[in-house]
Amino acid sequence: MKRAAWATASVIPTPVELLALIVGLWFAVYVAGPRAGLAVGAVGAAVMLASWRRTRRGAQAGRGVSSARLGWAIGAALFAVVLPGVAKSTFAVSLMDRALVVSLIVLSLNLVTGYTGQISIGHAALLGIGAYAAAIATGQGHLSIVLAVAIGAAATAAVGLLIGVPALRLRGHYLGLVTLAITVAFPEVLQVHELEKYTGSFNGLSEFSRAFGPPVSWHWLTSERWHYFVGLLVLLVAIWLVSNLVRSAAGRALTATRDDENAATAMGVDIALVKISAFVVSAALAGVAGGLWFLLNNRSVAPDGFTLTQSIEFLLAMVIGGRASILGSILGGFFLVYIYQQGVQAFSSAFQSGSRNWADVLVVALITVLVLLWFSRRSVLPRTTRSFMARPASPVTRAGLVTGAVVVAAVIAVGVLAGLRFITSTFLNVVALQPAFAGAAVLLVVLAMPGGLAGFTRDLDALSWAEVGEWLHGRIVPGGVGADEQTRGVSRERERVSSG
C-alpha cells in the first residue's frame, strides 16, 4: 500500500479526502445556501483535511499532534457551531437537530446490536418510552425538562432491563420476535382506554406550555438553535462514553459475546451480565434520545411516531451506516435524515413531476454505473470479446474502449429511464415508494458492502488515486489490466475490516 504518499503531502487530495470535501461542501451548501455554505464549508473542510494529514503524519513519525488537534477542533466547530448559525432557515436547523437525535438512537442501537450482536427491532418503542416519560414528567409532574429527560432515561433503562432478560435465553430470530412484539404492542398500549389520562390516547400529549428556551436571551440563539446545541452536547457525551466503553475490557467482552458466546465464556466473560448491561446502557441512551425527540417535536408526542416502521428504519440506518462503528452510527443517522427522508422525497417528487430535471440525470448516472458494474462481471460477455479486451493495448485504444463502454452503458441507461417514465406515468407512485429505497439500499449494503458507509470510507482511505484508477479501469473495461487483482485486494481489505 502507498502509505508513504501521505508523507509527501501532495496538494492533490486523495480519493477519500476528495469525497469528504465534496460531501462536506454539499452539506454546508444544503444547510446554509450557496454563499455562506461555500465559505464555511470550504474553510472548515480545508482546516479539517489539513489537520487530518498532520495527524496521520504525526502518528507515523511518532510525534505529538497538538497543533493538528487544534485544527480538528476549529474545523469541527465551523461545521457544528457556525453552520447552524448561518443556516438559511429554522427548518434547516431543526433538521440538523433531528439528524443528531437519530444518530444518538442509532448509536444506542449499535451498542446492543452492532457490538453485542443482540438484535433489537424495538428501539422505536424505547425511544417512545423516553419521549412519553419526559412528556408526562413535564406535563403532569410539573418537573423541569432536564429532570424529565433524566427520568425518561431511567424509565427506559428499566424497560431495557426487562428486555434484556429474554435476551439471556433467546438468540437471533427469537429475540427478534420478542422485540418485534414489543414494538407492535407499544402504540397499542398507549391507546388503551385505561391509560388515556396519562398518555392522551391516539392524540398523544402536547406540553407547549412547558417551554425549554435558551437560558440567555440573545437574538441569535433561537430555541431551535438552543435545542440543536443541547442535542449536540448530549451526542458528544454519548460518543465519548460509548467510544470509551467499546475500547475497554467491558467493550471487548461485548464483541466477544457477539462473535462466539462459548469462547467468550471460556475466557471468563459473564455473558448474562454483558447482555443485560448492553441492553440497559443502550436503553438509557435511547431514553435520552427520546427526551430530545420530545423537545425536537415542539414538546409533543403521539403514538404514530413510534411504530414498527421507525424501528426497522433505525435498524436499516445502523446497517447502512456501519455495524459496530461509532462513525457508522453518525453516518447512519445523517443518512436516515438527509438521504432517506429529505433526499429520497425531493428526488421522488422531482421524478414524479414528469418534467426533465436533475432526478432524470441522477437516474441515468446511477443506471450507467450499475450497467458498467454488471458488464465488468466477466461472465456476461462472450469469451472472444473478453480476450480481445484483455489484450495489451495502446493508451489510445484503451481510452477508446473505456469511452465505448461508457457510451453503451449510458444509452442503455437512457432506455431504462424511458421505461421507468412509462411505468411511473401509468401505475407507480414514486413518492410512496420511499420504504422500498431503504430496503433496496440495505440489501445492496449486505450484499456488496458489509462494513456499511463507515467500512467503505475505511476501504477508500487505504487507496491512492492510481489504485482507484486501476480499479475503475478494471470495472469499466472487462478483463482490463489489473481488474482481478484489484477487486481481490479490495475484498481482502474488507474481510480484514469486517473481521477486525
Next chain:
Amino acid sequence: MTQLLQQTITGALTGSVYAVVGLGLVVIAQATEIINFGQAAMGTFVTFIAWSLLLRLPYPAGFLLGTIVAFVVGALVERLVIRMVPEKERTGLNPLIVTLGLLFVFYGLTVGIYGGQPHPFPQPFAGPPIDLHGVHIGRASLYLFGVSLALVLALYLLFRHTRLGLVLRATAANRTAAELAGVPTDRMMMLAWGLGIACAGVAGMLLAQLLSLTPNMMDVVLVFAFAAAVVGGLDSMVGTLVGGVLLGVLQSLTGVYLGNVVRWLHLPFNIAQPQQYRDLIALVVIVVLLIVRPQGLFGRKRVVKL
C-alpha cells in the same frame, strides 16, 4: 354458554389464518434456516396483485393466479436476493437484516403501486352467517378455515408422504449430505421459498375478506404467525395449526371476557373496553411463552454439540 362457544369458534376460525402464515415461515425456516420477517409484507403485496386480478376475473381463477404469482415471487426472491448473500455472510444477523430489507421493499412496492387506501376484497360465499343452535358462523370465516385446513393437510402430505417432501426435508436436515446424494439443493431452496410465500399469499387473500385490504393489514399477523410457528417448535405443521388456533381463541375470548376476569379476581382496576386488549394479551403470552419454552410447546429441545 352460547356466547362462549360463539367466541371460541370465531377465534379458532380466525386463528387458522395465523397458522397459514406460520406454515409459510416453517417451510422456509425448515429448508433455509432463515426466518422471513418479510413474510407479511410479501403476502400483502401478492394479495394486492390478486385484488387487481379479481377486478376482471372470477374468484377461483383469481385466487389460483394469485397463489401462482405468490409462488413465483417467493422463488424469485430466493434466486435474486437470498442466494446472492455469500455463504459465509449468512451468519449472525445478516439473514434477519436481509428479510427486514425485503419487508421494506415489498411494503414500499405495495404503497407505491396500489396506494394506502383500504379496498374491499371480493367474497366467494357471500350471504348471512350460518345459524347453528344460536351460534353464528360467518361464511367467510368458515371458508377461510376450510382452505387453511386443506392447506395444512396438503403441506403435511407433501412433506411426509412424497419423494419431493423427503428431498426438501433432506435439504433442510443436512445440505451437504443432500447435495452429495444428488439433490439439487438450490432448486429445493427456490421451491421452499415459493411454497412459503404462496402460503403468505393465500393467507393474505383469506384475511383480506375479513378485514379490508390495506398495506399494513398483516403487520400484527406476522407476530402471531411467528408465535404459532414457535408453538410448533418451528418444524411442526400440526403444531403450527394448533398454535394459530389457540392464539385466535385467546384473542377472541380476551376481547369479551377480560373485564369479567378482572372483576372476578377483584383486581384494583376496571377494564372498560376489553376489545383493546385482544392483541396486547396475545403479545404478552407470546413473550412469556418464548421465555419459558423457547423450543415451543411441541418442539424438542435442540442440543447443540460443539
